[in-house]
Amino acid sequence: MSTVDFLFWVFAILSVGGGLSMILSRHPVSAAMFMIVSLVGVAALFVILESFFLAVLQVLVYAGAVMVLFLFIIMLLDVGPGASKINLSNWKSGLVGFGCTCLLVGIFFSLNPSSADLVANEQMWPKIPDASTLSSTKSLVFSTEVSAFGYGLMTKYMLPVQISGFLLLAAMIGVIILSKKGDTNQDI
Amino acid sequence: MLTVTPHHFLILSFILFGIGFLGLLIRRNVLLMLMSLELMLNGVNVALVTFSRVGNNLDGGIFVFFIMTVAAAEVAVGLALLVALYKKRKSVFTDDMSLLKN
Numbered sequence: 001m002s003t004v005d006f007l008f009w010v011f012a013i014l015s016v017g018g019g020l021s022m023i024l025s026r027h028p029v030s031a032a033m034f035m036i037v038s039l040v041g042v043a044a045l046f047v048i049l050e051s052f053f054l055a056v057l058q059v060l061v062y063a064g065a066v067m068v069l070f071l072f073i074i075m076l077l078d079v080g081p082g083a084s085k086i087n088l089s090n091w092k093s094g095l096v097g098f099g100c101t102c103l104l105v106g107i108f109f110s111l112n113p114s115s116a117d118l119v120a121n122e123q124m125w126p127k128i129p130d131a132s133t134l135s136s137t138k139s140l141v142f143s144t145e146v147s148a149f150g151y152g153l154m155t156k157y158m159l160p161v162q163i164s165g166f167l168l169l170a171a172m173i174g175v176i177i178l179s180k181k182g183d184t185n186q187d188i
Numbered sequence: 189m190l191t192v193t194p195h196h197f198l199i200l201s202f203i204l205f206g207i208g209f210l211g212l213l214i215r216r217n218v219l220l221m222l223m224s225l226e227l228m229l230n231g232v233n234v235a236l237v238t239f240s241r242v243g244n245n246l247d248g249g250i251f252v253f254f255i256m257t258v259a260a261a262e263v264a265v266g267l268a269l270l271v272a273l274y275k276k277r278k279s280v281f282t283d284d285m286s287l288l289k290n
Contacts, residue, residue: 023211093213101206140246171261
């Protein structure tokens with residue numbers, strides 16, 4: 001077992017364990033901490049998959065901005081540890097969730113033609129080509145360079161970039177409006 | 189990557205998605221439900237990056253980029269909604285927000 005395989009198992013167990021600890025934890029702050037651990041584990045998995053730009057983006061955006069926002073709100077609303085217990089009367093919905101996960105994994109195992117042996121061969125991971133031939137409508141060739149990413153964003157995915165710009169503007173305006181103090185006391 | 193196949197990554201993506209789904213169902217704190225939602229999105233991101241690497245394609249990675257953008261915007265708006273709701277209901281638990289129930 002090479003180093004990369006060992007690292008895959010380490011970070012896979014880290015992210016899954018962090019996720020499980022997050023949903024089972026009592027205090028929201030410790031849930032946020034476990035979530036950060038899980039997100040960093042997923043970022044390490046991105047590095048193993050040779051998408052270095054996405055790994056850095058994951059740490060910066062998810063673990064660095066989204067989770068910090070969560071912690072702000074947790075501190076603002078001052079949710080204590082004694083109040084956030086798992087409601088055990090939801091065991092039926094939890095069972096449904098667990099059943100759905102098992103169903104998904106089972107479907108995956110049954111549709112896979114080579115599921116009998118999960119031993120890899122080298123052909124499953126194609127080699128990254130050296131020269132990236134890019135064109136605006138064909139699919140972009142995988143490359144670890146950030147410039148290829150930027151090229152794809154600016155040529156083939158220009159429309160989604162503009163739309164996400166508008167989306168962020170709308171989200172910003174919405175957040176500002178939602179957090180204004182209303183003059184009249186309206187009931188929800 | 190000698191003995192780790194793309195299947196391992198996809199099973200990991202399924203498990204992360206399932207754990208997030210489980211957390212969304214069993215928790216009653218809206219903050220934790222939003223965090224489970226983020227975990228589900230991360231599971232999907234892992235699957236997309238795996239397919240991007242295996243299909244020799246950068247389209248999956250760019251889609252992950254957009255998913256991260258949309259998730260950040262969604263979390264911001266969701267938390268603003270939660271704060272506005274907290275000012276009214278004085279609690280973050282869905283048990284206390286059952287005005288529409290019979």
